[in-house]
Amino acid sequence: MHPSISRRVNNIWHVACVSGRSTFLWDLSMAEVVEINNLEDLEPYRLAWNALLHQTPRSSFFHTYHWLENYWQHFGHDQRLRVLVILANGSLIGIIPLCVRTERYQVGKVQVLGYPLGDWGTWYGPIGPNQSASLTMALRYLRNQPRDWDMLDLRWVDPALSSRVSRAIQNVGWQSHVGSYQQVSVIQFGNTDWQGYNAALSKKWRHEIGRQARVLERNYKVSFERHRPQGSSCGENDPRWDLFDDCLAISERSWQSESKTGNTLCHGNVRHFLSTSHRIASHLGMLDMAVLKLDNQPVAFQYNYHYDGQLYGLRMGFDRSFAREGPGKVLMSRLIEDSFSRGDMSLDLGIGxxxxxxxxxxxxxxxxxxxxxxxxxxxxxxxxLTRWIKNQLGPGGISGCNSHIKKDGECRSRTQEITS
Incomplete structure (x- = not known):
């Protein structure tokens, strides 16, 4: 396949896309799809990608051009990039990042076409506001191309979009199958204030956090530091490598540091990737991290990305030698209170x-x-077949029917350090 392919999608469909109060009708007979297979050919679309990001539902750091570029440079060596740029009536209306990767199932190795997220985040999808139109055109294009994949598996889909994704697949003559993928715990800040949130916690939990906070204050000099630069466009892009190093040091003293297959901040297979992501997030104004110190010694951390009021908890951890003092819970409580004061909207605590x-x-x-x-x-x-049998028998019915090849640096389960 040529590194960059341009193809007109010939059909007579029209797709209505609503943006605010305006409705636009895209004539798919005028649609054009440009396929990009390497980062060099994708570079000219960087500015357009950035412009579409602000209009993308549930957009996050993981939807940025910069994140995909970094991810692909570290983990794309055994995957095939297939980014589809969607143009209609001469306008770029969407970008759909896709890749083909090898995953292992009971039937053997399977070539899977999907989004290039690798379970690092919770949500993913087309870049831009006109997601239904973009998907329809992209799938129509893929149907007319030689198939280099065994299975189409679009994960991390917003439930509000899943029915439209399913219809887009059916509209090109394919069968679609929709199911649940991952469940995440979320703290919503917008519906109440700190006092209301704290009062809604269980009495036992409030008492335990309060008791541990008082013990720490009595025995140590306690400091809480949170860093959230506004980004290079605002003249504030200090990555605070000292705090990042504190997070690494705590991660090395956490219980998960002994795992041989883990991907915490300190693990070698992801360390360079995450440090590069740290620099990028600081530059974009999407970095958020907090550290709790006892007598100036870092003992607990929370490392997040943020965008438009939405926080994504990438990693958290605590020094296990302080487990009885409960620094993780105290840090989380202070971070939540601080998020209320900052006007944050939500915090995704991740799966598990x-x-x-x-x-x-x-x-x-x-x-x-x-x-x-x-x-x-x-x-x-x-x-x-194995997925169907598993659904019939329940979660424990078949061992490994959804197992994947675990690639270096892939965050398969995104299990985070337990907060003490």
């Missing part, structure tokens, strides 16, 4: 139904996956 997440969260959100299993791809049909 840990006790502390249940106690702090105000809601649970579930992302979707929309899949297509071509009849002529027998491996794909094997995956479909």
């Amino acid at each position: 139904d840990f006790d502390f997440k249940r106690r702090f969260r105000t809601s649970v959100e579930t992302s979707c996956r929309t899949s297509c299993y071509p009849w002529t791809a027998w491996r794909s049909q094997g995956v479909r």
